Amino acid sequence: xxxxxxxxxxxxxxxxxxxxxxxxxxxxxxxxxxxxxxxxxxxxxxxxxxxxxxxxxxxxxxxxxxxxxxxxxxxxxxxxxxxxxxxxxxxxxxxxxxxxxxxxxxxxxxxxxxx
Amino acid sequence: xxxxxxxxxxxxxxxxxxxxxxxxxxxxxxxxxxxxxxxxxxxxxxxxxxxxxxxxxxxxxxxxxxxxxxxxxxxxxxxxxxxxxxxxxxxxxxxxxxxxxxxxxxxxxxxxxx
Numbered sequence: 001x002x003x004x005x006x007x008x009x010x011x012x013x014x015x016x017x018x019x020x021x022x023x024x025x026x027x028x029x030x031x032x033x034x035x036x037x038x039x040x041x042x043x044x045x046x047x048x049x050x051x052x053x054x055x056x057x058x059x060x061x062x063x064x065x066x067x068x069x070x071x072x073x074x075x076x077x078x079x080x081x082x083x084x085x086x087x088x089x090x091x092x093x094x095x096x097x098x099x100x101x102x103x104x105x106x107x108x109x110x111x112x113x114x115x
Numbered sequence: 116x117x118x119x120x121x122x123x124x125x126x127x128x129x130x131x132x133x134x135x136x137x138x139x140x141x142x143x144x145x146x147x148x149x150x151x152x153x154x155x156x157x158x159x160x161x162x163x164x165x166x167x168x169x170x171x172x173x174x175x176x177x178x179x180x181x182x183x184x185x186x187x188x189x190x191x192x193x194x195x196x197x198x199x200x201x202x203x204x205x206x207x208x209x210x211x212x213x214x215x216x217x218x219x220x221x222x223x224x225x226x227x228x229x
Contacts, residue, residue, distance in 0.1 A: 003123050004157065043220030044158075089157070103218075105150075105157030 003027070004092050004106040010114045011027055021109045023073040031093040035064050035075045038087045038108065046076070047088075080113045082098035089113070117142040121206050121221035128228055135194040136224050138206030145225055146209045148190040148218070149173075149181060149201040158205065196228045 004025045013019050025033070032051045036044035048064040050056040050073075056065045062077045077084055087108040094102040119140040128134050140147065150158040150173075160173030162181040171180050177202060180192045183188045193200055204224050209218040 021122060041223070043207075043222050046217050091203070103160070105159075107155065107157050 004090055004104050006090050006109050007086075008050045008109060009107075010112070012114060013080055015080060015082060015113055015115050019077050019080060020110070021075045021077075021088050021090075023106060025071050025073070025090070025092045025104070025106075027094050029095045033064075033066055033073050034075075034091040034093070035062070035089060036089040037085040038089055039108055040086070044074065044089055054084075067083040077111075080111075082113050082115060084111045085086040085111060102113070117170065117217070119206060119208050119219050119221045121224050124195070125225060127227045128196050128226070130196060130198060130228055131174060132196050134196050134226065136191045136193075136206075136226070138221060139187055140206075140208040141175050141187065142208055142219065143186060144179055144208035144210045144219075145158050145186070146218075147183070148173075148178070148207040148209075149189065150178065150205045150207065151175065151200075152223075153202050160193065161204075162189075193226075195198045196226075200226065201228045203227060214226065 028104040031104045032049055034049045037047050038044040047062050048056045049060050050057045050066045052068050063076045066073045087110045089108040092104050124138045148163045149161040159195050161179050162173055164170050164183040167183055170214045183189055202225050205223050206221040207218045209216050
């Protein structure tokens with residue numbers, strides 16, 4: 001069964017510090033890997049989208065990396081801010097044998113940034 | 116600005132009642148999706164549509180139905196609400212069929228079935 005697993009489940013860091021979130025997946029073959037940020041009570045918002053041929057993608061203080069060989073991705077947050085407190089969700093798009101592209105969601109990492 | 120909106124934001128209903136959750140997007144996207152989000156689970160796909168008059172079942176479609184009569188709207192209907200359907204529901208839309216296009220999510224509807 002294709003899965004997406006994220007670690008850690010939750011993380012607390014101090015404002016200004018860096019952190020790295022992990023995503024391991026077994027989806028194969030896959031089309032792309034996405035990272036979303038979800039604030040409490042809101043819908044997910046896209047941070048990065050990487051195809052299988054890309055190794056890294058940045059969006060401001062957010063940098064995602066992808067190793068398609070080991071099926072691992074990470075999201076690095078630099079100089080964290082209070083507004084970074086949210087859940088971060090890894091999503092892998094499975095290339096279908098027929099029909100639609102299927103998005104497989106991880107359960108997310110809940111990040112709390114403290115002043 | 117284009118957007119995707121869901122209504123209501125919160126809903127409490129009784130077991131056995133029919134409930135409809137609305138989703139409206141102004142992106143002019145062909146693809147629309149309904150997901151549910153529960154603790155301990157990633158978002159799970161309920162139904163999706165690739166265009167007007169097209170609807171398809173997702174992985175957790177039992178007890179739910181959708182219809183697509185125009186590009187902008189994909190209402191989700193719970194035929195006979197059950198307590199197991201208490202959840203947060205998200206609608207999303209995207210353009211294109213390559214799988215590499217960005218998906219935009221609504222704000223969510225929190226549904227409680229009592």
